Amino acid sequence: MERLFCDAMDGLQPLRFAGVDPRRPLVVAGPCSAETEEQTLATARRLAAEGVRIFRAGLWKPRTKPGGFEGVGTEGLAWLRRVRRETGMYVATEAATAEHVAAALDAGVDLLWIGARTASNPFAVQQIADALRGCDLPVLVKNPVSPDLELWIGALERLCNAGLRRLGAIHRGFTSIDASVYRNPPMWSVPIELRRRLPHLPLLCDPSHMGGRRELVAPLAQQAMDLGFDGLFVEAHGAPDTAWSDRDQQIAPEALGALLRTLKLRETNAAAGELGALRAQIDRIDDELLELLARRMAVSREIGRYKRAHAVPVLQSHRYEELLARRTAQAAAAGMAPAFMRALLQVLHEESVRQQLEEA
Numbered sequence: 091m092e093r094l095f096c097d098a099m100d101g102l103q104p105l106r107f108a109g110v111d112p113r114r115p116l117v118v119a120g121p122c123s124a125e126t127e128e129q130t131l132a133t134a135r136r137l138a139a140e141g142v143r144i145f146r147a148g149l150w151k152p153r154t155k156p157g158g159f160e161g162v163g164t165e166g167l168a169w170l171r172r173v174r175r176e177t178g179m180y181v182a183t184e185a186a187t188a189e190h191v192a193a194a195l196d197a198g199v200d201l202l203w204i205g206a207r208t209a210s211n212p213f214a215v216q217q218i219a220d221a222l223r224g225c226d227l228p229v230l231v232k233n234p235v236s237p238d239l240e241l242w243i244g245a246l247e248r249l250c251n252a253g254l255r256r257l258g259a260i261h262r263g264f265t266s267i268d269a270s271v272y273r274n275p276p277m278w279s280v281p282i283e284l285r286r287r288l289p290h291l292p293l294l295c296d297p298s299h300m301g302g303r304r305e306l307v308a309p310l311a312q313q314a315m316d317l318g319f320d321g322l323f324v325e326a327h328g329a330p331d332t333a334w335s336d337r338d339q340q341i342a343p344e345a346l347g348a349l350l351r352t353l354k355l356r357e358t359n360a361a362a363g364e365l366g367a368l369r370a371q372i373d374r375i376d377d378e379l380l381e382l383l384a385r386r387m388a389v390s391r392e393i394g395r396y397k398r399a400h401a402v403p404v405l406q407s408h409r410y411e412e413l414l415a416r417r418t419a420q421a422a423a424a425g426m427a428p429a430f431m432r433a434l435l436q437v438l439h440e441e442s443v444r445q446q447l448e449e450a
C-alpha cells in the first residue's frame with residue numbers, strides 16, 4: 091500500500107494568482123540571479139511586456155563549488171519589491187535556510203521555491219517548513235538532484251505537514267553520470283510517476299536547468315506541455331551572454347515571449363487531453379527505451395571487440411540460457427507473460443550477435 095501524502099492531501103490548493111489566466115500554463119520567469127538593481131528591473135520590465143506575470147530571481151545562490159557568484163542576498167529583496175511596485179508582477183525567490191524564509195516573508199515575497207540541492211536534504215527542508223508554519227505562501231519544490239521520487243515527495247510532505255497547501259513541484263532534471271546532451275537529463279518517467287501519485291499537485295518544468303543550453307529550452311518546454319505539465323519555470327535575462335550565473339542556458343525576455351506564443355498546448359477537451367497526455371507518456375517512454383537499447387548495443391559491440399581480442403566465440407549459449415531464465419521469471423513477477431519476454435529477448439539477442447559479428 092502506498093503511504094498517503096500528508097493527512098490533508100485533499101486540501102492541496104491550486105496555484106492560482108489573481109489576474110493570471112488559469113487556463114494558460116503558469117509561467118514563472120526571470121534571471122538565474124538578481125545581479126544589480128538595474129539588471130533586475132530591466133529584465134522584469136521586458137518580461138512584463140511579454141506578458142509574464144510572475145518574476146523569479148535568485149538572491150541566495152547555492153553553488154556547487156565556492157568561488158562563484160553566490161548572490162546579492164537580502165539587498166536584492168528591495169529590488170524585488172520595486173519590480174512588484176513598478177510592473178505589477180508577482181515576485182519569487184529561492185529559499186535555502188530558515189533565515190532566507192524569514193527575510194523573504196518580511197519583504198512580502200509572493201512565492202518561494204526550494205532548489206534542487208536543498209530539496210535533497212531533509213534537515214534543510216524541515217527547517218524551511220518550520221519557518222513557514224502558519225503562513226499561506228505558495229511554495230514550489232524542485233526535484234532533488236538524484237532521481238529519488240520519495241525524497242521529492244517527502245519534501246512536499248514536510249511542507250504540507252507544516253500547514254502549507256499552495257504547493258507545486260518543479261521538474262528540472264537529474265544529475266547523471268552518463269554523458270548527455272542535457273545538463274540534467276529529464277528522466278521523464280520520474281515526474282510522470284509523481285503525477286500518478288499526486289494527480290492534483292501542480293507540476294512545472296524548468297527547461298533551463300534541464301537543458302543547460304539556450305537552444306534546448308524551447309523543445310524541452312514543448313515536451314513538458316505535451317506531457318501535460320501545468321507550467322514553466324524559465325531563466326530569462328536581459329543580457330544572457332553577460333549573466334553572472336548560468337549564462338549558457340538563459341534566454342532573452344523576447345525569446346521567451348516568442349517561445350510562449352509558439353507553444354502548442356494540449357487540447358482542452360478533458361478526454362482528448364487525458365488521452366493525448368497518456369500517448370505522450372508512451373512516446374516519451376519509447377524514447378527512453380530506444381536510448382537504453384542503443385546503449386545496450388554499444389556494450390554488445392564492446393563485448394564483440396573483447397571476444398575478438400581474446401579469441402572467445404561470439405555465441406555462448408549457456409550465458410544466453412541463463413539470461414533467458416532469469417529475465418522471464420522477472421517479467422512474470424512484474425505482470426508480463428514469460429512468452430512475451432522470451433520473444434523480446436530473442437530478437438534482442440539476435441541483434442546483439444549481429445552487432446558483435448559486425449565488430450569482429
Ligand code: PEP
Binds near residue numbers: 122148204206207262
Ligand atoms: C535556480 O533555479 O537558479 C537554481 C539554482 O536551480 P536548481 O536548484 O534547479 O539547480
Ligand code: MN
Binds near residue numbers: 299336
Ligand atoms: Mn540558475
